[in-house]
Amino acid sequence: MAKYLLLKHYRGAPAAVNDVPMDQWTPEEISAHMKYMHDFAARLEGTGEFVDGQALAPEGTFVRYDGEGRPPVTDGPFAETKDLIAGWMVIDVDSYERAVELAGELSAAPGAGGKPIHEWLEVRPFLTEPPTITE
């Protein structure tokens, strides 16, 4: 029973094997990809392992406090930001091995030519509550 974040990047991850930008796919290939992602989430809900899944827009803004009574300062968007997160899925599984197995399956989502993208996904464990028994 541990939660993991499966993180998908627009940019910043090592290059995928089937590395064709999505706008170069056929509409059918895009539909097939979306269906795969949707089915994957539905299957995880069925196995009792799904927690959350969200997609992020590429553009973002940095915001910081600028002192009492002043509006926050904003900066960006930064076109050249190296690491750009595209979205995530949160899973609740029995082991790290299971988290890696599921990330592997998610990375097999079909892309150009209907072939698996083999994209790199980042698997990050959540920090949990402390256990009761420690000594």
Add this chain to the structure above:
Amino acid sequence: MTAQLTEALLRSLTPSVLGILVRRGADFAAAEDAVQDALVEAIRVWPADPPRDPKGWLVSVAWRRFLDATRADAARRRREDLVDEEPAPGPVPAVDDTLQLYFLCAHPSLTPSSAVALTLRAVGGLTTRQIAQAYLVPEATMAQRISRAKRTVSGVRFDQPGDLATVLRVLYLVFNEGYSGDIDLAAEAIRLTRQLAASIDHPEVAGLLALMLLHHARRATRTAPDGSLVPLAEQDRGRWDTESIAEGVELLQAALARDRLGEFQAQAAIAALHADAPTAEETDWVQIVEWYDELARLTDSPVVRLNRAVAVGEADGPRAGLAALAALDDSLPRHTAVAAYLHERDGDLARAARLYAEAAQKAPNLAERDHLTRQAARLNTRRRR
């Protein structure tokens, strides 16, 4: 009857009501659903209109729900035969239904998380929503986890002898891991272990119950008001729950007297030695090291050896602790934190501060990370003065 009393009573009756339905011939999954329906109905009706025979009420409502569901399910027509042979509530069956339920819900074919969820629902009488909240997953996910677990055990015969070791592991998990939301999982684990102890006389069941009670006794002192961790040595021992400690110690002594040592009794013995020390300085570390030796023999767990190194450091000095630590794989969780502590005690503050900071990076939870970061900061501040 107040709502709280109702819920407590209902949850204590859940396993025996479910057991009765299964013995009457209902399959486990359908019976479990029917009992949940009956519980929901009871929560609605009882506060205003308490029944004279709560258990009889639950059995008849759950049985009616089961029959309705069975009738509605055309594909399961065969079960309609049961309507004609509905037995009158008979004498208590020879085999303890409650015990059988524990075995079924912790069946070795289930993953730990499924076994935990099924135990909390079918034995504990918690709702799916409550369990989902306790483990911070969506209710739909938890519902699927539970129904898959029920399907997994659907072929298991109810009267088969089960595996007590997996039952104890499941209860230990409920006690040790989870989030403190509306449902107090630690208290629930204690209740379920107490109920198990009433069904089966086994020294390891008593050992686990003792272990839980001894740790639960310190709960109020384990965290500061701001949520930060308070290490054992700094806890306010005057606020430990003496009643809980006394019960734990008594259970443990009776279990140990039977001379069938197991890992939970050994762990409880260590907890009892801590509970017994009026101050941290008066802790009997020599005996604690001996218990860790027993535990290492019983479990062969590297985590036990790591904890043993801490105890050796207290009993024979930090150098001895570091020597014990040197024999262990440094990739073990909390290895760096233990090294930091022992180096601090040995007077090497620079190294200890560096190790605390490194350990914080590897901490598996936020409270520990914050605690270790604070330790590093404390030593670095002292060194700058």
